[in-house]
Amino acid sequence: MSDDWDVVVVGGGGAGLAAATSAAERGASVLLFESETELGGSTQLSAGMFTAAGTSVQAALGVDDSAERFFQHYMDLNSWQLNPGLIAAFCEHSGPTLEWLIGLGVEIPAKVSGNAHTPGLCQAGVEDVWRGHVPKDQGYGVVQVLARAARTRGAEVVLNTRVERLIEQDGRVAGVVADGIEVRAGAVVVASGGFARDPDLLARYYPAALRAGEDLFVVAADGSRGDHLRFGEQVGAGVTGDGWGLLLPTAYFQRLHHWQSGFPPKSRIYVNGAGRRFMDEDASYAVSSGVIERQGGTAWAVFDERARLSLPAGYAHWDAGHVLAEAEAGRTLRAGSLEELAGKAGIPADALVATVRRWNEQLPSGHDPEFLRHRTLASKGATGHPDPIGEPPFYAARLLPAELVCTHAGLEIDARAAVRDERGEVIDGLFAAGEAGAGVLGQRYVGGGNAVANALTMGRLAGINAAA
Numbered sequence: 526m527s528d529d530w531d532v533v534v535v536g537g538g539g540a541g542l543a544a545a546t547s548a549a550e551r552g553a554s555v556l557l558f559e560s561e562t563e564l565g566g567s568t569q570l571s572a573g574m575f576t577a578a579g580t581s582v583q584a585a586l587g588v589d590d591s592a593e594r595f596f597q598h599y600m601d602l603n604s605w606q607l608n609p610g611l612i613a614a615f616c617e618h619s620g621p622t623l624e625w626l627i628g629l630g631v632e633i634p635a636k637v638s639g640n641a642h643t644p645g646l647c648q649a650g651v652e653d654v655w656r657g658h659v660p661k662d663q664g665y666g667v668v669q670v671l672a673r674a675a676r677t678r679g680a681e682v683v684l685n686t687r688v689e690r691l692i693e694q695d696g697r698v699a700g701v702v703a704d705g706i707e708v709r710a711g712a713v714v715v716a717s718g719g720f721a722r723d724p725d726l727l728a729r730y731y732p733a734a735l736r737a738g739e740d741l742f743v744v745a746a747d748g749s750r751g752d753h754l755r756f757g758e759q760v761g762a763g764v765t766g767d768g769w770g771l772l773l774p775t776a777y778f779q780r781l782h783h784w785q786s787g788f789p790p791k792s793r794i795y796v797n798g799a800g801r802r803f804m805d806e807d808a809s810y811a812v813s814s815g816v817i818e819r820q821g822g823t824a825w826a827v828f829d830e831r832a833r834l835s836l837p838a839g840y841a842h843w844d845a846g847h848v849l850a851e852a853e854a855g856r857t858l859r860a861g862s863l864e865e866l867a868g869k870a871g872i873p874a875d876a877l878v879a880t881v882r883r884w885n886e887q888l889p890s891g892h893d894p895e896f897l898r899h900r901t902l903a904s905k906g907a908t909g910h911p912d913p914i915g916e917p918p919f920y921a922a923r924l925l926p927a928e929l930v931c932t933h934a935g936l937e938i939d940a941r942a943a944v945r946d947e948r949g950e951v952i953d954g955l956f957a958a959g960e961a962g963a964g965v966l967g968q969r970y971v972g973g974g975n976a977v978a979n980a981l982t983m984g985r986l987a988g989i990n991a992a993a
Contacts, residue, residue, distance in 0.1 A: 533710035538566020540959025541716035542671035543984030549678035553992035560687035572641040573664035574974035577619035585635035603967035614940035632661040639906025650811030650972020697953035712991035719932035719960030720751030730934035737927035753961035763937035766963040772926035787840025790832035792911040800876030814926040858921040935963030942987035958983035
């Protein structure tokens with residue numbers, strides 16, 4: 526292995542593999558270090574959904590969309606708290622990056638999908654034009670295609686090797702130190718993931734996650750240890766995205782990605798401490814955690830015996846037997862009447878009874894005038910209306926944002942994925958992407974596929990510009 530490279534990439538998840546592949550495509554000699562024993566990072570653990578605008582998949586389905594429309598939605602959802610130039614670049618390059626992936630062999634069929642696990646085009650979040658591109662074989666398939674592309678284009682990959690620090694020389698980043706060995710490079714791309722696995726960094730940069738207490742569980746890759754922030758400290762890099770990340774609302778007993786934990790029953794109602802329904806139970810996680818936070822951070826998922834028995838077998842947590850065991854243990858509330866359930870939950874009984882009565886008059890008949898959940902169910906391809914909630918015993922499971930997916934604080938980057946210092950000046954020779962390169966993932970997660978699109982789009986730009 527030579528000790529002189531055009532581009533060194535730190536991290537072999539989606540962002541790092543996109544950077545390595547695109548740099549190698551441009552003739553650069555590329556060395557990629559991955560701290561774990563296999564490539565893939567958090568991208569491999571994801572559904573692989575990619576949010577993008579103006580794509581061939583959308584066009585084949587007659588969906589009229591553009592980067593400009595995507596940009597407006599993205600900025601509005603994030604209250605314009607992101608750098609418009611960076612977001613414009615991300616939105617402009619998301620579609621071409623998706624086409625690049627398709628060209629490499631990622632399969633995204635031009636058909637309507639009802640969810641993040643059926644290949645095709647689905648509603649990613651709260652966008653009016655569907656932008657969620659779901660690949661065949663999920664995130665694992667995307668990683669396999671990129672890893673093969675990187676290697677066939679000549680990139681070298683070193684596994685199980687954690688980069689210790691950056692090398693600075695003459696005012697620029699000129700390589701890395703790994704396993705005590707100096708490796709020189711024309712440019713370095715930091716794509717080492719987020720910091721979801723480091724409690725100290727969470728306390729500093731995303732304390733909201735720790736409010737979930739013992740209910741918190743992390744679905745990010747094991748390598749998400751915040752190395753990017755440590756590299757940034759060495760070279761005086763700016764940090765942006767402080768306080769932001771993605772927490773999904775889950776029942777307290779969930780501990781795995783929902784495709785392993787399972788899904789709550791269709792016939793359920795979410796109520797707050799006043800016993801009132803306050804949201805569409807199927808609202809996108811782009812906004813649902815914020816809605817629950819507004820209710821004081823927790824809510825109750827209320828359902829009946831028929832709903833419990835309707836849960837499909839084979840899931841770890843939303844399974845009829847598991848829910849029953851939680852009720853037997855007294856952790857999920859259970860009662861013979863709604864009044865008794867309200868007493869156990871400490872909420873007004875008359876409000877809960879009235880709330881459930883109204884729900885029963887509406888959703889089982891296919892309409893929800895207050896929260897429009899019938900629209901969300903239709904977008905998800907649901908067949909049949911929810912059953913009424915009326916068969917005792919009744920259950921209430923505590924619901925809160927507790928599934929930590931990704932962290933948004935990282936090295937400040939510009940529209941070229943170049944890292945900026947604390948004065949806003951570009952640091953020569955240093956690029957970053959994915960969770961490590963911050964500024965694209967904001968206060969509001971735009972919808973399913975936001976993190977994957979960020980990783981692959983900015984990773985590709987980082988690789989192209991590092992090679993140049």
